Amino acid sequence: MPRAVVLGCTAVLATSALSACSGGSGAKADDGRGGAPAPARISVNLSGEQAEAGRPVTVELAEGTLKRVAVRDGKGGTLDGAVSPDGRRWTSTRPAAPGTSYTVEARDDKGGTASKRFATAKPEKINKLTLAPGKNATVGIAHPLSVVFDNPVKNKAEVERRLKVTTSDRTTGSWGWVKDYSGRDRVDWRPKSYWKPGTKATLKAELNGVDSGGAGGWFVRDYTTTLTVGRNQLVKVDLDAHRLTLLRDGAEVRSLPVSGGTPGGDKRSWGGTSVLMAKEGTINMRSETVGLGDAYDKMVDSSMRLTWSGMYAHAAPWNRAFLGRANHSSGCVGMGSEDAAWLFGQAQVGDPFEITGADTKGNPEAGNGYGAWNESWADWQGRSALS
Known part of the structure; x- marks a missing residue:
């Protein structure tokens, strides 16, 4: 985004006759007979009405040491900062935000004060x-x-x-x-x-x-x-044994017969670890939304989403002949209606589903649901932009 940098008002504030974009000085000059302290002489790196956002605010003192600097925006917020070891420069810890007016007030070790105002340019585009x-x-x-x-x-x-x-x-x-x-x-x-x-x-x-x-x-x-x-609980799904087991604090709570995705093609289930993303309840499932043509269009109870690509654990009473015996679904982990309702009541969003089986589609990508657990700790750290 083009940035307008206005330099003309980055001025030294030395006397009561300040530049047009500055506030008034803090006090009259000391007349040598015990009068008010002389104004602080500061300069600020940002100035004018179209200053560049995204930069820290720096306040420099010409003489003496800084005792206090306050940078406030028009909504009452403040920018925190720190003074350099020599006491001559203060730098904000956060950058100036776009489209914001700021007032800078400073006091030096002699009691002199100064103030300055600037505003940053409005953003052309906002990210949320x-x-x-x-x-x-x-x-x-x-x-x-x-x-x-x-x-x-x-x-x-x-x-x-x-x-x-x-x-x-x-x-x-x-x-x-x-x-x-x-x-x-x-x-x-x-x-x-x-x-x-x-x-x-x-x-x-x-x-x-x-x-x-x-x-x-x-x-x-x-x-x-x-x-x-x-609660400390996880769900283990063994697609070879056609069983789903809920474990809590390491102990088995209950084991249920299930049927996973049909082996040998696109209907296979994902393996690895998926995380329960949402308990969606009764929803309409349509095969075309997951690339399986017009194979099904039905209302499904006790639906628990495991991936964005459409793998769920849910009730599958139409598949009762295969529950606990064979994998014969379109990729989801199906179970009887009563078993699914029980699991739906016990499960927490964020519970891991650790799925094993000889014929799965492999592990889902990290962005397909919360698939980060399928990567080693070292590999996951390597995804950091600061690694």
Whole structure:
């Protein structure tokens, strides 16, 4: 995006006669007889009404040392920052956001003050994002913190630096960039191993003022989401034995007869680890949406989504002759109606489904649902833009 950089108003504020884009000086000059302190003489790197966004604000003092600097926007927000060791320069820790007016106020060690105002150019394009899970969600032990962007992100490293994850138990994890099944850029934060039950995690996406790069546009706000990890449970699906087993705290809760995808073709089930993305209940399933022609169009109960490409665990009473005996579905893990309803009630969004079998389609891609668990920890770390 073209950026207009206005240099004419980057002025030194020395006396009460300030430049036209500056506020008034802090005080009259000391007359040598105990009068008010002389104004602070500062310069600010951004100035005018079309200043360049995405840069930190720097305030430099001509003489003496800085004691306080405050940078406020028109909505009451502030930019935090720090003074250099020599006391002559203050730099904000975050960049100036686009389309925002700022007021800079500074005080030096002699009590002199100065102020300045500037505004940044409005963005030509804005990038937004979607966070998962939703705020204050309770999830299973495999759910990542996931960010999907509306527009492409070229400056992945800069964006990733602004994504702050804190956990109640110092969980080790890493960001990894993937291509979402929708084709959009996505970045997920996955723990090294499954979450510990009871862990609380918060993601703060401090993106206001960050440029996506390329044609992606600017971020113009911050985002926050939180999660709490629920019960320690996982689902093991053995397609060779045609059984699904729910484990809680490592102990078997119940084992159910199932039927997976028909071997030998496109109807095979995915293997590896998928994460329960959503409990969708009764939904209409149509074969053409997953590339299987007009094979079926039916309402399906107790539907639990495992991938974006259409693999579910669900009730399949029409397939009762094959439950526990053979794999004869169009790719989903089907079970009896009562068994499916029971599992639907027990399962948590974020529970891992570990699926094994001699004839699967392999593991789903990391962006097809939450497939990060199919990669080694080292490979997942390698997806970070900061690795």
